[in-house]
Amino acid sequence: MEVARGLEGVLFTESRMCYIDGQQGKLYYYGIPIQELAEKSSFEETTFLLLHGRLPRRQELEEFSAALARRRALPAHLLESFKRYPVSAHPMSFLRTAVSEFGMLDPTEGDISREALYEKGLDLIAKFATIVAANKRLKEGKEPIPPREDLSHAANFLYMANGVEPSPEQARLMDAALILHAEHGFNASTFTAIAAFSTETDLYSAITAAVASLKGPRHGGANEAVMRMIQEIGTPERAREWVREKLAKKERIMGMGHRVYKAFDPRAGVLEKLARLVAEKHGHSKEYQILKIVEEEAGKVLNPRGIYPNVDFYSGVVYSDLGFSLEFFTPIFAVARISGWVGHILEYQELDNRLLRPGAKYVGELDVPYVPLEARE
Numbered sequence: 001m002e003v004a005r006g007l008e009g010v011l012f013t014e015s016r017m018c019y020i021d022g023q024q025g026k027l028y029y030y031g032i033p034i035q036e037l038a039e040k041s042s043f044e045e046t047t048f049l050l051l052h053g054r055l056p057r058r059q060e061l062e063e064f065s066a067a068l069a070r071r072r073a074l075p076a077h078l079l080e081s082f083k084r085y086p087v088s089a090h091p092m093s094f095l096r097t098a099v100s101e102f103g104m105l106d107p108t109e110g111d112i113s114r115e116a117l118y119e120k121g122l123d124l125i126a127k128f129a130t131i132v133a134a135n136k137r138l139k140e141g142k143e144p145i146p147p148r149e150d151l152s153h154a155a156n157f158l159y160m161a162n163g164v165e166p167s168p169e170q171a172r173l174m175d176a177a178l179i180l181h182a183e184h185g186f187n188a189s190t191f192t193a194i195a196a197f198s199t200e201t202d203l204y205s206a207i208t209a210a211v212a213s214l215k216g217p218r219h220g221g222a223n224e225a226v227m228r229m230i231q232e233i234g235t236p237e238r239a240r241e242w243v244r245e246k247l248a249k250k251e252r253i254m255g256m257g258h259r260v261y262k263a264f265d266p267r268a269g270v271l272e273k274l275a276r277l278v279a280e281k282h283g284h285s286k287e288y289q290i291l292k293i294v295e296e297e298a299g300k301v302l303n304p305r306g307i308y309p310n311v312d313f314y315s316g317v318v319y320s321d322l323g324f325s326l327e328f329f330t331p332i333f334a335v336a337r338i339s340g341w342v343g344h345i346l347e348y349q350e351l352d353n354r355l356l357r358p359g360a361k362y363v364g365e366l367d368v369p370y371v372p373l374e375a376r377e
């Protein structure tokens with residue numbers, strides 16, 4: 001049997017949730033093009049789609065949105081614990097620990113019946129935003145702000161994070177970003193969640209594992225790395241030379257390249273437009289200009305090899321504009337992706353539900369004699 005390095009090209013299950021055409025740069029959630037969802041949908045509606053496989057009717061959407069809103073507040077015990085987490089911790093470590101601790105507070109933690117999974121999933125989807133916003137406030141030396149039920153998920157997230165009600169335009173930007181990041185097939189973190197869940201572990205454990213996987217700079221952590229790259233480059237004038245030097249040293253340009261897309265990631269296309277909008281309107285033009293030059297200069301070498309900007313390339317410019325420092329970029333990704341993780345766990349349990357256990361080609365020796373300790377060289 002051939003080794004599929006990095007599991008590339010391996011199909012391990014079926015799914016209806018997401019279709020990616022990597023050659024054409026197209027993405028669909030349950031068959032709906034991502035651009036349409038980003039423009040017309042809301043995080044709540046897209047989450048309903050990911051959990052139910054279809055768009056909600058008006059009343060269903062109202063009830064679903066209200067159910068999420070009711071679940072936003074965190075238990076007092078968890079809020080107290082947050083104050084004892086190290087302030088210096090990375091927000092992804094904070095989130096990973098918070099999800100794990102939240103699981104310990106659930107007396108029915110291990111119930112993985114479909115109904116329980118759905119309810120616990122809704123709880124996590126609602127609470128991720130509250131956890132990340134509370135962490136932001138604590139890092140800023142301020143008290144966490146309790147959620148409001150009268151705001152949309154995106155608007156309430158910004159309200160809790162920044163302490164002021166966002167403008168409709170800001171809420172719309174956050175909504176679009178959350179929709180764009182909500183789902184992407186069997187990326188590393190979703191696969192991690194499924195691998196964990198396939199052992200019939202509890203939902204919190206599977207999601208804790210997924211958060212841990214998203215943190216890595218080859219995956220969700222790349223959005224933070226892109227902003228660090230912008231800071232290192234410093235000025236648009238330096239960008240071309242920086243890229244040439246980087247590529248000459250065979251180093252990677254963060255936010256570019258993808259296992260599946262060999263064309264422009266359609267999400268990066270939408271985010272580029274949003275980043276341009278905030279650059280023109282609100283003065284993040286330096287960051288945006290640097291990215292445009294990096295995209296062009298690196299593209300000369302990388303585009304012919306099928307390497308283009310991915311979802312993590314332009315998102316940070318939008319998040320900065322919404323008041324977040326770079327350490328919070330990956331947690332914002334998680335606030336969105338939790339919907340995809342929960343959706344996939346529900347789907348996997350229904351469609352497949354088999355233990356994941358790949359193999360490796362053995363390349364070691366056999367029947368190696370056991371040498372007693374005294375006799376070893």
Ligand SMILES: CC(=O)SCCNC(=O)CCNC(=O)[C@H](O)C(C)(C)COP(=O)(O)OP(=O)(O)OC[C@H]1O[C@@H](n2cnc3c(N)ncnc32)[C@H](O)[C@@H]1OP(=O)(O)O
Nearest residue numbers: 217218219220222251252253254255256257258259310312
């Ligand atoms: C939400 C997301 O997870 S999107 C991805 C976020 N990650 C990043 O932006 C990090 C930068 N990108 C990368 O590291 C890669 O493109 C990955 C890990 C995302 C996907 O790569 P893979 O499909 O596994 O390809 P692999 O790592 O084998 O690279 C193939 C070749 O392309 C090159 N390459 C891939 N990405 C880049 C890049 N960003 N810059 C420069 N070269 C690159 C590699 O150096 C390698 O070259 P070689 O064949 O000469 O050794």
Ligand SMILES: O=C([O-])CC(=O)C(=O)O
Nearest residue numbers: 183184186187188259311
């Ligand atoms: O699909 C992947 O491998 C990574 C990605 O873009 C995502 O998780 O959004």
